[in-house]
Amino acid sequence: MSAYYTREDVVKLLKSRQGSKTLADFSDEIGISFQLLSAVFNGTRQPNGKLLKFLKLRKATVYTKA
Numbered sequence: 137m138s139a140y141y142t143r144e145d146v147v148k149l150l151k152s153r154q155g156s157k158t159l160a161d162f163s164d165e166i167g168i169s170f171q172l173l174s175a176v177f178n179g180t181r182q183p184n185g186k187l188l189k190f191l192k193l194r195k196a197t198v199y200t201k202a
Contacts, residue, residue: 141197146183166190
């Protein structure tokens, strides 16, 4: 993977870290609600806060040439 990650890349990283754990167990491990993790997996919420900290990532704005 490159130095930049898409939302989909972050979800793949999360699912990889989840392994065989249930969504409830994994969300407890991260310290977030089951509903928030489910919303991130379903694409209705952006990964941020504790999720990014858990993955040792940070949110950054990137500008590219049009």
